[in-house]
Amino acid sequence: MSANHDGANLLEVRGLTKIFGTLTACNHVDLNIAKGEIHALLGENGAGKSTLVKMLFGSLEPNSGEIFWDGKPVKITSPGVAKKLGIGMVFQHFSLFEALTAAENIALSLNDGSPIGTIAAKARALSYSYGLPLDPESLVGDLSVGERQRIEIIRCLLQTPQLIILDEPTSVLTPQEADKLFETLERLRAEGKSILYISHRLEEVKRICDRATVLRHGKVVGHCNPRQETAASLARMMVGNEVKAVVRAPAEGIETAPALLEIRGLTRKPATPFAIPLKNISLAVRAGEVIGIAGVAGNGQGEFFESVSGEVLQQDAGSVRIRGKDAGALSITGRRLMGAAFVPEERLGHGAAPRMKLSENLLLSRHATDGKAFVSGGMVKNASVYSAAQRIITAMDVRKSAPDPEAAALSGGNLQKFIVGRELDRRPSVMVVNQPTWGVDAGAAAHIRQALIELARSGSAVLVISQDLDELFELSDAIAVMHNGELSQPLPIAEATFEKIGLLMGGAEPGHAEHRMEVA
Amino acid sequence: MRIELVKRPQRSALFSVLSPFIAFALTIVAGGIMFALLGVNPFSAFEIYFVEPISQLWQLHELAIKAAPLILIAVGLSVCYKANIWNIGAEGQFVFGAIFGSIIPVMFPGFEGPLVLPLMLLLGMLGGALYASIPALLKTRFSTNEILTSLMLVYVAQLFLDWMVRGPWRDPQGHGFPQTIQxxxxxxxxxxxxxxxxxxxxxxxALVAAVAIWLMMSRMLKGFEVRVLGSSPRAGRFAGFGFNKMVFFCFLLSGALAGLAGISEVSGAIGQLQPVISPGYGFTAIIVAFLGRLNPLGIVAAGLVLALTYLGGEAVQSALGISDKVARVFQGMLLFFVLGCDTLIHYRIRLIGLALTKPNGAAKLDAAPKLEEAR
Incomplete structure (x- = not known):
């Protein structure tokens, strides 16, 4: 690399454009990153952040535009090129082999032939010096998500990068783990390294970032100093207009209401060596209330959802009860017929078949519950399915380009509105939602959250699993925390704080957390 | 230089419809080259191959005889393939249908009356379905690959038939020929x-089966289930559709139709069991299914086309003295071009220059301007 000029731009991007078919994911994006700064890249999901970063890291090729590194024009044609330049990246979704140790994973990506012992020693030294303790001999499969992220960060730092790109790093961390990460980032900045920090969490951007570039619909809509902005003004820049706040009327008479969904001592052995076992989970969701389940990703939420929905059956029929009757031995169809509705985390390929029309996707979850309306003598009544789909599209304000498009043709937020609307349309008495607004823009998210609250207030039991604490605090009447396959007692929302929930997410004993709060 | 397939953002609806015709045209061109290399005038060869075999009424009947098993088998296979279940063993299910259906006329020749034929057809379907249930069971119980098991069971079935007509079922008055009684x-x-x-x-x-399966696939909940499980299995599970049940449904249905084709062929066209009862209908039906775009109505048309390749092969053999393996070559080329066209509907080809893929060339910073020129 050429000589360092203090304060000069390390990376300069001019007019970078990436087109996918008819979608311009990045439209003449300009971006400057100075040496020794933490630069935030802000934007809603689908604003083009990931596309931009992938071009900087060489995994996507831009259609046009220029990139300058240390003032020189460069073409970043592959991640290998990016690494040689001195760009390191920590991905949102980790690329680690679970059956290998941390050191082996690091050795695989370094690929320089140095013996594993040397790498392990280096990794250990580096991890302690940055306050990210890591045991290089441990199997990745045994590590928590936060620890796995440390491997990714250490792996990135071992290549002594000048620029480190972090994609939504705190989405998998407890608030306390995030604090630790921020300390590390500040250390790196002090050493003169630059960091490109991608997030949609405004508070943390305000806290650690020096400058921010805001993207909306693939275009740069502004640069700012986040410390001089408020969360609301940043949100306005990201979204383009004011976001309607969600209103949660106080729930009344919940204590005496019947429990519509009961989980009693739900236990599940791991189906694969890396699945999380569920340990004696008990929970009751009463008519009229929203219960939130918080937790860092990969602590058994997916396994829990599958068990409650009936995609996986229980041996003990009484471990899942719907409206007072045992449902543990019933399939998902049987549970739906008892009045339950489910929205899974993955939209494409789980909640909806991507290559099928919206009307067909309506049939997907309702062919049995609305058997009379939609099916007669084995034949599908296409006209009534179509009109029901249109009713949902109107009720949920689903934006689309054709009257009955394929699910994959919709944006994530609009498809999620349809999938949630498909279940709400049935007026289910029990609704279980995993990640209701993951990857959904703020406007659509507010719409979905409001609809879930209204469903509860009309007398249904609503269970929301989410990794987004802001969302849970907005929605829930009580929050329970899932950690390593165990579920804590739900804390009433009036008693819950970010810190209490955060400690539980990190695995603190419930009683211990309570105690510490009282002392503090 | 490197060739890459890049997924197209949208599939062209026009070319999806045109692709079988383009594939057929390409087959004709390649076939013409083949005839020329064999020293035959391609135009007169094509006339003998494609036109003469269907120029008289009785020949159209022969076409229907060849097309019937192809269509029957292919509509069953189309359901499997839509569900992403790969039954390659229809030839074996065809043979077992023929053997099961022949139980009555061979073992109980004294049993006569109007019940005989319906029972034979039902037994034929049962035989095909039972034989197809083996790969289904292996797949659902042990996660074996159904492509391998169903294919290997074809050879088991063929050898079993061979043994039956040479051994237990041989006609005692047949002068030692390996065949059953008439x-x-x-x-x-x-x-x-x-x-x-x-x-x-x-x-x-065949026609009734094609219309019935078309109705099922396009109008019925069962067809929806097949399509959902085939295109996104996890969404299918979320819908409450069982994958293992679907494996059995597809294998039993396609096996029964192949079995029906088998007993129909033996009872209608041959009149007895002999060591070889099929010129590869079960395999050619795979081509028919894809040429018909897995649509039962398209399969009727495709079945007629492929039946013609059989008749044409016989015609060029007798008229020009060319091996009837030509028919296999035509069938192979047709499948190749159909799959090729389908691939190009979903993907486009991108050529990537050599310079860009060299590990070091691209990495050096000062090489960047040269790269620009190389493009």
Whole structure:
């Protein structure tokens, strides 16, 4: 690399454009990153952040535009090129082999032939010096998500990068783990390294970032100093207009209401060596209330959802009860017929078949519950399915380009509105939602959250699993925390704080957390 | 230089419809080259291959005889393939249908009456379905690959038939020929229009099956289930559709149809069991299924085209002295071009220059301007 000029731009991007078919994911994006700064890249999901970063890291090729590194024009044609330049990246979704140790994973990506012992020693030294303790001999499969992220960060730092790109790093961390990460980032900045920090969490951007570039619909809509902005003004820049706040009327008479969904001592052995076992989970969701389940990703939420929905059956029929009757031995169809509705985390390929029309996707979850309306003598009544789909599209304000498009043709937020609307349309008495607004823009998210609250207030039991604490605090009447396959007692929302929930997410004993709060 | 397939953002609806025709045209061009290399005038060869075999009424009957098993088998396979389940063993299910259906005329030749034929057809379907249930069971119980097991079971079935007609079921008065006794009158599938040609009720079965499966796939919940599980299995599980049940449904359905084709062929066109009862209908039906775009109505048309390749192969053999393996070559080319066209509908080809893929060339910073020129 050429000589360092203090304060000069390390990376300069001019007019970078990436087109996918008819979608311009990045439209003449300009971006400057100075040496020794933490630069935030802000934007809603689908604003083009990931596309931009992938071009900087060489995994996507831009259609046009220029990139300058240390003032020189460069073409970043592959991640290998990016690494040689001195760009390191920590991905949102980790690329680690679970059956290998941390050191082996690091050795695989370094690929320089140095013996594993040397790498392990280096990794250990580096991890302690940055306050990210890591045991290089441990199997990745045994590590928590936060620890796995440390491997990714250490792996990135071992290549002594000048620029480190972090994609939504705190989405998998407890608030306390995030604090630790921020300390590390500040250390790196002090050493003169630059960091490109991608997030949609405004508070943390305000806290650690020096400058921010805001993207909306693939275009740069502004640069700012986040410390001089408020969360609301940043949100306005990201979204383009004011976001309607969600209103949660106080729930009344919940204590005496019947429990519509009961989980009693739900236990599940791991189906694969890396699945999380569920340990004696008990929970009751009463008519009229929203219960939130918080937790860092990969602590058994997916396994829990599958068990409650009936995609996986229980041996003990009484471990899942719907409206007072045992449902543990019933399939998902049987549970739906008892009045339950489910929205899974993955939209494409789980909640909806991507290559099928919206009307067909309506049939997907309702062919049995609305058997009379939609099916007669084995034949599908296409006209009534179509009109029901249109009713949902109107009720949920689903934006689309054709009257009955394929699910994959919709944006994530609009498809999620349809999938949630498909279940709400049935007026289910029990609704279980995993990640209701993951990857959904703020406007659509507010719409979905409001609809879930209204469903509860009309007398249904609503269970929301989410990794987004802001969302849970907005929605829930009580929050329970899932950690390593165990579920804590739900804390009433009036008693819950970010810190209490955060400690539980990190695995603190419930009683211990309570105690510490009282002392503090 | 490197060739890469890049997924197209949208599939062209026009070319999806055109692709079988383009594939057919390409097959004709490549076939013409092949005839020229064999020293035959391609134009007269094509006339003998594609036109003469269907120029008289009785020949159309022969076409229907060849098309019937192809269509019957292919509509069953189309359901499997839509569900992403790969039954490659229809040839074996065809053979087992023929063996099961022949139990009555071979072992109980004294049993006569109008019940004989329906029972034979039902037994034929049962035989095909039972034989197809083996790969289904192996797949659902042990996660074996159904492509391998169903294919290997074809050879088991063929050898079993060979043993049956040489051993236990050989006609005692047959002068030692490896064949069963001739079926009695009640056991023969009647001809449709005996005055014009030999075509039998097998062709009607094929058409009825095609329309029924088309109705199921496009209008019924069961067809929806097949399509959902085929395109996104996890969404299918979320819908409450069981994958293992679907594996059995597809194998039993396609096996039964292949078995029906088998017993129809033996009872209608051959009249007895012999060591070889099929010129590879079960395999050619795979081509028919894809050429018909896995649509049962398209499969009827595709079945007729492929039946013509059989007749044409026989015609060029007798008229020009060219091996009837030509028919296999035509079938192979057709499948190749159909799959090729389908791939290009979903993907486009991108050529990537050598310079860009060299590990070091691209990495050096000062090489960047040269790269620009290289493009």
């Amino acid at each position: 079926f009695g009158d009640w056991a023969v599938l009647p001809q449709l229009m005996p005055d014009d040609g030999r075509a039998n009720w097998g062709f009607v079965f």
